[in-house]
Amino acid sequence: MPPGAPALHRxxxxxxxxxxxxxxxxxxxxxxxxxxxxxxxxxxxxxxxPFAAVPVANAHNVRQELENARKGSQxxxxxxxxxxxxxxxxxxxxxxxxxxxxxxxxRLQNSLDAFSTFRHEADVCDRLPAPKDAETRLIDEPQYLxxxxxxxxxxxxxxxxxxxxxxxxxxxxxxxxxxxxPLRGPQADQLWSILLWSxxxxxxxxxxxxxYVFDTLPRSGLLDICLYHRIVGxxxxxxxxxxxxxxxxxxxxxxxxxxxxxxxxxxxxDVCMSNHKPKAIEAFKKIYTSLKxxxxxxxxxxxxxxxxxxxxxxxxxxxxxxHDDKPSLSMKSTPVIAHLIEHTWLAxxxxxxxxxxxxxxxxxxxxxxxQRIKPIxxxxxxxxxxxxxxxxNMSTLVGDVHNIREKELNDAFCARLFATTAFSTDxxxxxxxxxxxxxxxxxxxREIAARVSQPLEYVATVDAIRNAGISVVDSVFSRALxxxxxxxxxxxxxxxxxxxxxxH
Numbered sequence: 025m026p027p028g029a030p031a032l033h034r035x036x037x038x039x040x041x042x043x044x045x046x047x048x049x050x051x052x053x054x055x056x057x058x059x060x061x062x063x064x065x066x067x068x069x070x071x072x073x074p075f076a077a078v079p080v081a082n083a084h085n086v087r088q089e090l091e092n093a094r095k096g097s098q099x100x101x102x103x104x105x106x107x108x109x110x111x112x113x114x115x116x117x118x119x120x121x122x123x124x125x126x127x128x129x130x131r132l133q134n135s136l137d138a139f140s141t142f143r144h145e146a147d148v149c150d151r152l153p154a155p156k157d158a159e160t161r162l163i164d165e166p167q168y169l170x171x172x173x174x175x176x177x178x179x180x181x182x183x184x185x186x187x188x189x190x191x192x193x194x195x196x197x198x199x200x201x202x203x204x205x206p207l208r209g210p211q212a213d214q215l216w217s218i219l220l221w222s223x224x225x226x227x228x229x230x231x232x233x234x235x236y237v238f239d240t241l242p243r244s245g246l247l248d249i250c251l252y253h254r255i256v257g258x259x260x261x262x263x264x265x266x267x268x269x270x271x272x273x274x275x276x277x278x279x280x281x282x283x284x285x286x287x288x289x290x291x292x293x294d295v296c297m298s299n300h301k302p303k304a305i306e307a308f309k310k311i312y313t314s315l316k317x318x319x320x321x322x323x324x325x326x327x328x329x330x331x332x333x334x335x336x337x338x339x340x341x342x343x344x345x346x347h348d349d350k351p352s353l354s355m356k357s358t359p360v361i362a363h364l365i366e367h368t369w370l371a372x373x374x375x376x377x378x379x380x381x382x383x384x385x386x387x388x389x390x391x392x393x394x395q396r397i398k399p400i401x402x403x404x405x406x407x408x409x410x411x412x413x414x415x416x417n418m419s420t421l422v423g424d425v426h427n428i429r430e431k432e433l434n435d436a437f438c439a440r441l442f443a444t445t446a447f448s449t450d451x452x453x454x455x456x457x458x459x460x461x462x463x464x465x466x467x468x469x470r471e472i473a474a475r476v477s478q479p480l481e482y483v484a485t486v487d488a489i490r491n492a493g494i495s496v497v498d499s500v501f502s503r504a505l506x507x508x509x510x511x512x513x514x515x516x517x518x519x520x521x522x523x524x525x526x527x528h
Contacts, residue, residue, distance in 0.1 A: 127162055128177055146178045146185075148197035163197075170204060172211050179218055191222040192229050199236045207245040216249060224258040227266065238277060252279050253290060256311075260294040264307035271311050284315045289323040296331035305336060309343055321349045329360045338364055435465030442471035449475075449485055457492045464489055465497045469505060473522045479509035482518075 131141060140155045145162060162168045163178065175194070182190030198205065206212040223230035234255075237246065252274050259267035274280060281287055291308060298304035312320065321344045329337045341364040344350070355361050438461065441452050449472070456464075469486075476482045482505065486496055496502060501521075508518035 127168070128174065131159070131162065142181060143185075146181045146190075147193075148178060149193040151193070163201075169201060172206055172215065175203065176211060176215060179215070183218060183222070188222050188226040188229065191218065192226060192232075195219065195229055195233050195236075199232065202240075204240060205237065207241065207249055212249075216254075220251075220254050220258075224255070224262065227263075230255070230270075234273075238279075243278060246279055247281065250281075252281065253287075257291060257294045260291055260304050260307060261298045264298060264300055264303040267304075268307045268310045272314065275314065280315075284317045285320045285323050288312055288315070288317065288320050289327065292324050292327040293331070296328075301336075305340070312343075313347070318349055319352075320344070321351050322355045325351065325355070325361060325364075326358070329364070338367065341365070433459055433461045435467045438464060439467035439471045442468055442475060445475065450488070453485075453489055453492050453494070457494060461494055463495045463497055466499055466501045469496070469502055470522060473505055473509075473518070479515050479518045482509045 128145065131145070143152070144155055144158050148163060162174055168174050179191065179194050182194055205215065219233060223233050255274070256267050256271050259270060291311065295301070295304040295308045325341065325344065328340050332340070351361055356365065433456070438456065441447065472485050473482050476485065486506065489496060504521060505518065508514040508521060
């Protein structure tokens with residue numbers, strides 16, 4: 025269930041989940057719960073995992089959970105508590121966890137049987153007989169017909185009670201009542217997460233939901249919520265052939281993002297995580313062919329090499345090249361891609377089995393080499409401790425290997441730069457930082473002091489040098505310049521020091 029759902033909803037389908045007023049922690053059992061590690065398709069991301077089935081709780085269990093939230097015969101869902109039972113405040117707090125929407129809360133609070141009342145409110149397709157003395161459903165009152173909060177409460181309750189069939193009933197109610205689904209906001213994210221997740225599991229629901237959404241919502245809004253990615257991506261993982269079907273339908277409807285290369289790169293992970301990987305690869309090829317894109321090789325192949333085995337990666341390499349989508353020069357220099365190019369002949373479909381057996385050793389060697397040079401995901405924590413890619417580090421590495429000394433920038437060179445008025449101070453500082461200068465010496469400081477129009481500019485320049493990651497020499501001369509420049513009464517001493525003293 026999406027984040028923000030009341031606590032009661034998160035335990036409604038598990039017996040005794042509400043015991044001791046929900047004090048017992050319950051491990052979530054649905055990918056719609058907040059702590060589930062799989063990617064929620066409310067916001068696109070590259071971290072995703074296959075969906076699991078939604079557990080369905082029967083009405084008897086849910087009723088027992090509500091009525092037996094406290095031990096014995098004490099009940100939270102009836103107004104008639106025994107003298108030794110719970111207080112009115114405790115019951116009110118319990119119902120507040122059942123729903124946070126006040127009109128529905130008030131109706132449950134005033135009801136003798138909270139479960140039956142809530143079940144009646146959520147029975148939007150009239151599948152059950154109405155309880156005695158039942159009021160008109162809130163959803164059937166004109167002022168609440170388009171209320172998203174109420175629909176979310178009903179949707180969550182039916183999902184936990186009846187699973188996908190409950191969501192199907194709510195979708196049918198959307199269509200029959202012509203409810204306008206929102207496209208923005210946290211509540212919209214929760215709504216779409218539940219609807220699309222269930223639609224992927226239940227193809228009949230997708231066939232009902234998609235035409236209604238396409239007819240009632242603007243195309244730009246459907247692009248904003250990434251409807252294409254959120255349907256085709258999960259289908260590649262679970263039902264690849266359906267993914268091709270829905271790709272073609274949404275392509276005709278104009279719901280594909282404009283950047284087709286990014287679309288394919290986005291789907292690589294779905295293919296690699298698919299429950300039916302061979303079919304997913306075939307579906308990916310069909311989607312690629314229908315898009316008629318060029319230059320997708322560079323965006324996709326490194327991810328493919330990282331996640332797929334050698335035969336599949338080699339097959340995809342040959343597929344791209346066959347469609348005149350070849351690696352760039354920089355990509356060809358990548359070891360794993362160079363290895364694939366070198367062994368393309370292994371993928372020739374016309375090779376006879378007897379000939380192929382003759383090359384068994386070469387094939388095994390190629391697979392071993394592929395695994396050895398396979399790209400790996402760079403661990404973030406490891407990347408943070410790696411040395412920066414600076415000239416200093418590169419010079420040190422080259423010097424260690426080739427016996428070449430690291431280039432040194434002396435103080436006199438820096439002083440000549442600052443004495444050259446053709447270069448601005450900012451340009452000089454930037455250049456020295458790029459060249460890997462570590463410390464500005466006394467000669468350079470005197471030239472800086474000589475070129476500024478007033479002492480306070482000297483202070484600002486020295487601060488800019490430090491901000492660029494370059495140190496300033498700690499000497500009597502540098503400290504005197506800094507001190508005199510900061511004191512208005514010492515500015516004449518600053519000028520005298522610059523013009524007459526030999527820095528030491």
